[in-house]
Amino acid sequence: MGQMLEMRQIFKDFSGVSVLNGIDFNVNEGEIRALLGANGAGKSTLMKILCGVYHATSGDILIQGKKEEIKNPLQAAEKGIAIVHQELSMIPTLTILQNFFLGKESAKRGLLQDKKMREEYAKVCDELDFHIDPDIKTRDVSVAKQQMVEIMKCIHANAKIIIFDEPTTSLTDDEKKTLFQVILKLKDQGKTIIYISHILEEIFMLADTVSIMRNGDMVGTFPKDELTIPLISEHMSGKKYVAGQRLKSYCQKESDSVFKVEGLSGRNGTNNVSFEIKPGEVIGLAGLVGAGRSEIVRCIFGADRRTSGRFYVEGKEVHIRHPKDAIKAGIGLIPEDRKREGVILKQEIYKNATLIQLGRMLRRGVLNFGKEKEYTNDAIGKLSIKVASINSPIAKLSGGNQQKVVVSKWLDDKMKVLIFDEPTKGIDVGAKEDIFKTIEDFAGKGMAIIFISSDLNEVIRASDRILVVRNGSILKDLDNTNLTQKDIMETILQ
Structure with missing residues (x-):
């Protein structure tokens, strides 16, 4: 098949700071191209x-050999470009069906064609073998299911170019397998x-091929x-490369x-949970998506x-009815949903760090x-943390650097307990190592x-x-001595 996309000599500056240095990026029809790089690459x-x-x-963008000027996301969609974002973009107060068709509702003579939209929604659900009540409020659906709906929206748009940006970070193994099957089907099409x-x-x-970026440059494309x-x-x-090693124990x-x-x-489903932690000890909560791990720590934090x-x-004894009570007691939380609950995107970096x-x-x-x-x-x-200026909005930072700013809020000697809920989700190898080093440093104190x-x-x-969690309860307490997956x-699963 021929070339679908060519991005030629793409340069990008933010306030005089160069972030892309003449990138060439070409992808063929029917090709799955991985795009890799550290956070901030x-x-x-x-x-x-x-x-x-x-x-x-x-720089120039060519689609099927034709030079295109893409001024906004609507034009991109019209030219057959769709993206599954790393961070969720759904409106929590709308239903799943309303979010699915948002901006693309079917209407006739000024009236919404509810039956037609439900049939189209059901067809995509059947294709993915993933079924969720279309009338449920999005805020009442797990992050994993919301992410899957985002993927369904892009497939429904019938785009020629589909970008998957960290699509599996909140999916179970079975949901991942379904997604991979769909992606391979799209490739065949x-x-x-x-x-x-x-x-x-x-x-x-x-x-099929892998393009790797570093510090705004394209290192290369490889089979x-x-x-x-x-x-x-x-x-x-x-x-x-140095493989990650087991963290030093300070328990x-x-x-x-x-x-x-x-x-x-x-x-929220948390059910009769009891445990204790020693100074310097790290306990892990393990379980399938939906097991109730995040719900347990949200109850602890008063969220x-x-x-x-x-x-x-x-x-x-401390009485926690609100997050401010937890903070006063010396308990901190790095939440799973960073952009909704961890940062204020429009605020400056320094305001987020000191909040x-x-x-x-x-x-x-x-x-x-x-x-x-x-x-x-x-x-x-x-x-x-890589920043151009602490006065810049935190929204301009990469996901990994945003996560580090979330962690920075808790750099206080008065903290006694710190909860890390999916802290490495959507960040690169280097940023993950920095997070693990921070955990080690906190435990060491x-x-x-x-x-x-x-x-x-x-x-x-x-x-x-490691505390194994199922249905909001602790199933077993495992000593991490020679444990395996x-x-x-x-x-x-027992």
Whole structure:
């Protein structure tokens, strides 16, 4: 098949800072092209230019050999370009069906054709073998199911070029298999697929070719069979690959517990959960998507209402009805949904970094920018956050650097417990290592850590103990001595 897409000598600057340096990117019809790079490499910026979100400073876009000017996302859609975004873009107060057809409703004589829309929705559900009530409010649906609906919307648009930006970060293994089958079916139909993922195993399962970016440059495009995970990592980072090692344990086993939960239940499905954590200990919560891991920690943090249960910090009972109560007790949360609950996208980086620490930023009752700047710059150094200016909106940062800013809010010696809920979702290998180093540093200071990840390798790597969760309850408490993924999965499925 012929060439579907050519992006020629694409340059992009933001406020005089160059982020793309003459990128050439070509993809054929019926090809699955993986686009890889560390956070901040320029992948998302390049794709946003293709989708009309950003305008290139200079360069050309050709679709099937014809030069096109894409000024906005609507024009991109009209030219057959669709994207499944890494971060969810659905409106929580609308139903699934309303979100599915938003801006593309079927109408006749000014009236919505509800029956026709439901039939079209059902057809896509059948194609994906994924069924969800079209009338349920989106806010009442899990992140995993919302992500699948985003994918369904792009397939329904019948685009010629489909960009998948980290589409599997919230999907179960069965949902991933369904997605991969659909992608391969689209390839057979001659669709052009651009696939962005930090899960390199997916690349070897799906891609025909791999393009790798680094610091705004295109390192090269390679046949998949010529690459290995170490070689990809070296191309992405420019450094010799070093495999991730088990984190050093700082668990103070002989000490009294720093945090204890007794009989916790909640309206969100959390059911009679009890556990305790020693100073410096990292406990992992393992379970299938929908098992209730995030719900447990949201009850602990006061984000979801509990119906029963008690909390103790350093032996003293604390009453948590709201996140501010948890923060006052020394409990912090890095939430699963970073952009909805972790940052304020339109606010400056320094305001996001100091949001929890405002009390420390006062001078005679007035916020002091000097203190905010000092705190933020210190956090940037400690967490290796890449920023052009702390005065820039956090929305301009890559996903990995946004996540580090979320973590930076909790760099306070008074914190006793820190909860990491899917902290590595959608970030690159280098940023993941920075997150693991931060967890190790916090544990080394005697902080109790709760760690959640859908990647069991990460849970094993980070944790001293692993609590297996099913249906909102703790099924088993496993000591992480020579544990394997198989051991954990057998416990989950027993």
